[in-house]
Amino acid sequence: MPVEQLSRVRKSILPQVGDDWSHIASRELPDLSEKDAIASLQSWNLHVYMRAAARMGTGSNNILPSDVIFVEPPLAHG
Amino acid sequence: MYDLVIRNGKVVDGSGLPAFKADVAVMGNRIVKIGQVPEAAREEINAEGKIVAPGFIDPHTHFDAQLLWDGCAKPALAHGVTTIVPGNCSLSLAPLKAKHRMKLVGMFNQIEEMPLKAFKEGVVWDWETFSEYITRIRKGLAINVAPLVGHSVIRLWVMNEAATERTATDAEIAEMQSVLRECLDAGAAGLSTSYVDMDEKLLPVPSRYADAREVEALASVLGEYGRVLQIVPEFYDSDLTIARLDQLAELSLKYNIPTTFSPLFMNADNVDAVNRVMARVDEQFARGARVWPQVQTRPIDISFSFSVPSLLFMRFPTWYKIMRFGTPDEISAFFSDSENRVKLIAEAAPLQGLWPTLVLRHVETDANQKYVGKTLKEIAELRNTTPVEAMMDLSVEEGLEAHFLSAGMGHNDDAKVAGLLNHPRVHIGASDGGAHILSFSTYGDTGYLFSHFVRDLNLMTVESAVKKITSDTAAIWGIPERGMLKEGMIADIAVFDPSTIARGEEKFVNDVPGDGHRYVRDSHGVDTVIVGGGIAWSEAKGYQDARGEVLPGVREMVAA
Amino acid sequence: MSGAVISRVELAAAHDGDAELNVTLQYENGGQTLVALDEYAVRVLMDSCGASTPDGLIGQGWHHVRDALEAASNRFVNSNSTQQ
Numbered sequence: 001m002p003v004e005q006l007s008r009v010r011k012s013i014l015p016q017v018g019d020d021w022s023h024i025a026s027r028e029l030p031d032l033s034e035k036d037a038i039a040s041l042q043s044w045n046l047h048v049y050m051r052a053a054a055r056m057g058t059g060s061n062n063i064l065p066s067d068v069i070f071v072e073p074p075l076a077h078g
Numbered sequence: 079m080y081d082l083v084i085r086n087g088k089v090v091d092g093s094g095l096p097a098f099k100a101d102v103a104v105m106g107n108r109i110v111k112i113g114q115v116p117e118a119a120r121e122e123i124n125a126e127g128k129i130v131a132p133g134f135i136d137p138h139t140h141f142d143a144q145l146l147w148d149g150c151a152k153p154a155l156a157h158g159v160t161t162i163v164p165g166n167c168s169l170s171l172a173p174l175k176a177k178h179r180m181k182l183v184g185m186f187n188q189i190e191e192m193p194l195k196a197f198k199e200g201v202v203w204d205w206e207t208f209s210e211y212i213t214r215i216r217k218g219l220a221i222n223v224a225p226l227v228g229h230s231v232i233r234l235w236v237m238n239e240a241a242t243e244r245t246a247t248d249a250e251i252a253e254m255q256s257v258l259r260e261c262l263d264a265g266a267a268g269l270s271t272s273y274v275d276m277d278e279k280l281l282p283v284p285s286r287y288a289d290a291r292e293v294e295a296l297a298s299v300l301g302e303y304g305r306v307l308q309i310v311p312e313f314y315d316s317d318l319t320i321a322r323l324d325q326l327a328e329l330s331l332k333y334n335i336p337t338t339f340s341p342l343f344m345n346a347d348n349v350d351a352v353n354r355v356m357a358r359v360d361e362q363f364a365r366g367a368r369v370w371p372q373v374q375t376r377p378i379d380i381s382f383s384f385s386v387p388s389l390l391f392m393r394f395p396t397w398y399k400i401m402r403f404g405t406p407d408e409i410s411a412f413f414s415d416s417e418n419r420v421k422l423i424a425e426a427a428p429l430q431g432l433w434p435t436l437v438l439r440h441v442e443t444d445a446n447q448k449y450v451g452k453t454l455k456e457i458a459e460l461r462n463t464t465p466v467e468a469m470m471d472l473s474v475e476e477g478l479e480a481h482f483l484s485a486g487m488g489h490n491d492d493a494k495v496a497g498l499l500n501h502p503r504v505h506i507g508a509s510d511g512g513a514h515i516l517s518f519s520t521y522g523d524t525g526y527l528f529s530h531f532v533r534d535l536n537l538m539t540v541e542s543a544v545k546k547i548t549s550d551t552a553a554i555w556g557i558p559e560r561g562m563l564k565e566g567m568i569a570d571i572a573v574f575d576p577s578t579i580a581r582g583e584e585k586f587v588n589d590v591p592g593d594g595h596r597y598v599r600d601s602h603g604v605d606t607v608i609v610g611g612g613i614a615w616s617e618a619k620g621y622q623d624a625r626g627e628v629l630p631g632v633r634e635m636v637a638a
Numbered sequence: 639m640s641g642a643v644i645s646r647v648e649l650a651a652a653h654d655g656d657a658e659l660n661v662t663l664q665y666e667n668g669g670q671t672l673v674a675l676d677e678y679a680v681r682v683l684m685d686s687c688g689a690s691t692p693d694g695l696i697g698q699g700w701h702h703v704r705d706a707l708e709a710a711s712n713r714f715v716n717s718n719s720t721q722q
Contacts, residue, residue, distance in 0.1 A: 001364040009324070009358065010317045014290045017245065043642050043700045046663075046673050047312055049707035051282050052715045062708075064282060065245045065289040066273055068312075068321040073642070074669030077350060280714040313653075314674045347648055347660060348672070378651040387677050389649060389657035392692055402681065488651030517655045 012070045015063050024063075028071040044070040080119040081105050081611060084573060087125025092132040092562040094545035102130055104569040107611035107625065112565060121613070123606055125573050129540065132548035132561050133160025133222075133570035133607065134524045138308075138340050138372055139511035140164060140190045142171045142225075147200040147591055149218035150614070150621050153521050154511055157581070157601040158572035160609050161560065161629065162511065165226030166340075167310050168272035168285040172211030172227070173235045173257060179203060182231065184278025191516040193594040200591025209264035212628050219626035220614045222570065224557055226308060227261040229271035229296065230284040241284035242277070251295045258299045265628045267555060268306030269296055273322065275310060294329065301333025306555055309339050316351035320358045327367035336554055340372030341508040343489045344498055352498070359503050370554055372507035373498045375527040376581075378488035379518060381439065384409055385478040394425045406478050413470040426466045432484060433458070433465035438472065439597075440481040440586050446472060451583055454482070483518075483584075492530070496537035499527070499546065505554055506546045515596035522581025522599035529580035529603075540576055557629055571608040579603030641666050642700035647692045650674065659692065663700050673703055679710035 013028065025037035032040065042048075048069075053062040063069065082104040088097045089112060101115035134157070141151045141164045151162055164170070169189060174182055183197045205211040208227055215223065233241040236253045246254065258269060271285045271293065300307055307329060311322035319339070326337040344352050355371065362369050382388035384401060391397040400412045412418050433455045441450060449457045449472070454465035461468055472480040489495060498504050509523045524547060531538045552561025559568045582600035590596055607615040612623030645664035652658040652674065659675045661683075675683060683706035684690070687698045695702075 001361060003365065006361050006365075007357070009320050012317075012321045017289075039701075042704055043663075043665075044671075046671070046700070046704055046707060047315060047318060049704050049711060050673075051276065051286075052708075052711040053282070064286050066286045066293075068318055070317065073665040073667050074317060074671045076668030077354070315672065317671070341653065343653070345650065347650070347662075351672075378653065379655060380651045380657050381655045382657070387681075389659055389677050389680060392649070392657075392659070392680065395690065487657075514654060 008075070010070055010075050011072045012068045015065060015067060015069060019063060021063070024069060024071075040073075041069070041071070044073050080110065080115070080117060082121045082123070082569075082608070082613075083115050083117075083119035084123045084125050084130050084571065084606075085115070087128050087130035087573060089563055090129050090131045090541050090544045091564065092545055092549035094541050094549075097129065097541060102563060102571065104608070104611045107568055109563060109565055109567050109569045112563060123573060125605070127577075128573050128575050128605055129544075130563065131158075131544045131572050131574070132563050133572050133609065134158045134547045135161040135163075135551040135555070135557065135561060136509050136511055136524075137163045137338070137505065137507040137551055137555060138166050138509055139513075140166060140169070141223075141512035142169070143186055143190065143192050143197065143201070144512050145215045145219070145223065146171075149215070149624055149626060150220040151512070152589070152621075153598055153600060155221050155607055155609075155621070156604060156615050157522055157524050158574060158604045158607055159221065159511075159524060160570040160572065160607060160614070161222040161224060161557065163224045163226060163267060163555065164512070165228055165266075166270045166308055167275050168228045168230040168270050168283055169275070170208075170211075170226060170228035170231050170270070172205055172208040172231070173261065174211075174231060175206055175235060176203070178234050178238075181234070181278065185230070185283065188278045188280070189275060190513040193590060193592055195592030196590050196594045198592060207264070208261040208266060212265050216628060218624050219628070220609060220621065220624040221626045222560070222609060222629050223626065224267040224555060224629040225265065226268050226270040226306070227258065227266040228285075229269055229288065229293075232257050232261075232296075233284040233288065237284075242281065242287055244287065245289045246292050251292050254292070255295055255299050258296055259302070262299070262303045262305060266305070267557075267629065268308060269300055270308040272310040273312055290325070293325075297329040297333050297335060300335045304335060304556060307335055307337045309337070310341075311339050313341055313343065316348070316355050319355050323355070323358060323362060323369045323371075326369045327362040327365065330367040330369060331365065336368040336370065336556070338370040338372055338505055338507075338554065342371040342373050342498070342504075343378070344373075344491060344494045345488050346491060349491075349494060356498070356501065356503075363503050368554075370503070370505040372505045373495070374489065374508040374510075375495075375499065375506065375523045375531065376509075377486040377490040377495075380484045380487045381481060381517060382484075383478060383481045384413075384473045390484065393428075396421055396425050409478060410474045413474050419467070419470065422470070423464070423466050429466070435485050436465070436469075437483045437485065438480060439483045439584060440479075441472065441476050442479045443476060446475060446480070451585070492535055492537065496531050496535065499531060500538055500542065505551065507551070515590070517597070519584045519597040519599045522601065525579050525581035525599075525601055525603070528574070528576065533576065533579075560629075569608055569611040571606075572604065573606040573608075575603040575605060577603070644695050644698045644700075644703065645670065647695050649692075652676075661695065661703060663703065673707070675703075675706065676710060678713065679706045682706040682709045
């Protein structure tokens with residue numbers, strides 16, 4: 001089965017170097033205001049808040065380099 | 079004359095094909111004949127009425143520390159498990175620099191609940207490299223070990239404190255690749271990583287600070303050896319699990335490696351989610367990727383005492399309030415007050431269905447030991463009271479250290495779990511053997527598979543259950559010459575009675591170095607366990623030969 | 639801006655043998671996600687929502703869940719930093 005034929009799943013990205021909510025918001029959700037884009041991203045990625053990103057040392061940026069970040073809400077199934 | 083013959087048993091050879099009556103002859107460490115064996119042997123086992131199967135392989139364990147003082151990985155061997163895979167979830171005990179020992183001990187304490195005292199009194203720290211650790215555990219090994227090396231540990235070796243602060247540089251990633259090669263050359267069966275686990279400070283383990291570039295670089299090394307990548311995904315969320323298995327699939331296809339993720343649980347509220355995960359697994363296998371989900375056989379139990387607030391009572395405001403805000407003395411006084419008791423009893427009325435299954439699992443006083451293992455309903459009858467009052471009275475008598483267990487609260491829909499266990503692209507595993515030792519027993523999942531799903535519910539055949547935990551596992555993990563009963567194969571064999579095999583009741587024992595305790599389950603119905611042609615354990619004589627090996631990985635098999 | 643709200647709460651057994659609360663969030667597109675909260679996070683969430691029972695959480699906004707999870711996670715950072 002070619003990769004193009006995989007069924008659609010919820011769209012996600014992996015963080016790039018230096019990414020925080022603001023960077024991801026401007027890159028992935030350019031049509032929204034920064035405030036709304038960040039709020040949307042956070043609401044779609046509550047798993048990021050299930051642990052502290054200790055010692056990453058970047059204040060409010062709690063995204064870990066290994067995180068999966070969803071850039072859309074969960075798909076509606078059935 | 080043969081060294082060993084197992085006579086009159088029903089052979090379930092691990093292929094999944096129907097059982098057949100035959101004798102099994104062993105010379106040295108190998109099976110030399112299956113069929114009619116008229117010749118005598120130095121040792122004979124009468125397996126009349128029993129099943130003769132390949133030894134079971136447990137692919138998800140945390141026996142890393144226990145192997146330092148117990149080469150049998152007790153009680154796994156007695157349950158018929160002849161091969162274990164430790165080093166899961168990004169954590170192994172090597173490679174480990176001396177300066178990092180206490181940090182890793184803390185991580186093992188957090189994840190396995192292995193007491194610090196056990197490391198102090200049970201461990202001679204005479205290794206740093208993976209090779210030295212392997213040499214260390216080989217002494218007195220009675221069970222086979224196919225050890226994973228942990229990503230978090232490799233990261234710690236290369237990056238020191240920065241392992242939990244930042245992504246790695248190109249030079250550090252190259253060094254991690256070299257370290258991984260050394261581990262694989264020394265016998266590591268693969269690499270484990272985790273996107274979930276927490277360290278000794280309840281902060282993310284080092285592997286969670288790695289970016290995808292680092293994981294891919296390590297996967298490329300696994301590709302050189304054809305060895306396994308194991309991960310713990312964010313299993314509580316199906317979209318995250320799917321995203322991780324997609325990552326695994328790309329690595330599997332690009333580097334031609336087997337990958338596995340664990341655990342995958344089936345609860346009443348996530349049936350659709352698990353079905354979506356499995357649909358994705360099917361699609362990725364159709365592409366040629368190997369992404370094996372691991373599913374455990376046992377249900378999840380909830381344990382609690384009144385010394386720590388438990389959400390089990392959160393729908394009962396009076397109970398929950400006193401658990402949340404009361405000191406131990408206040409809780410005891412509250413439970414002893416007659417007016418409060420009336421209120422508590424009335425509020426707990428909806429729990430009526432729980433009493434026959436809620437078990438007392440641990441007490442401190444000698445006086446109440448006689449109630450351990452009994453349900454609250456049974457205890458109430460013995461004490462001439464009601465179950466809810468018995469629970470409060472025992473808690474008060476034990477200074478709130480009466481521990482209760484509510485069995486089968488999760489992963490408990492038998493038909494649906496059986497559907498997963500039977501699925502051709504599901505890998506039975508995730509026992510976590512050797513972990514959570516102070517919370518619950520992680521031993522006896524194979525006994526539970528045969529007693530519950532095969533015998534009691536008839537939802538699996540014994541042949542397919544054996545295949546799933548023997549030849550399938552060996553094939554997935556690239557473990558050569560084991561997992562099947564066939565002439566020429568190494569003689570790892572479990573002889574068990576299909577009518578009685580089961581996991582025993584959970585019990586709290588004091589067998590951890592440093593006067594430590596853990597929950598275990600004895601095996602029932604397992605007659606004899608053979609490792610490398612020697613009797614490693616029998617019901618009659620207990621633990622015997624120690625012929626366990628650190629198993630060669632795929633490279634050796636390919637070379638052979 | 640996301641208007642996801644809590645649509646369901648259910649007690650569940652966590653992998654480590656503790657009881658946890660599974661909170662389902664419903665998004666505006668009909669999609670759902672499930673978040674597991676430990677006892678500490680539930681306590682913060684209920685206080686933040688002014689809820690006295692789990693069912694009182696239904697209809698509350700997603701940001702309460704975010705803040706409860708963050709508070710529960712940060713307690714480890716804070717306890718570690720004060721110990722050091």
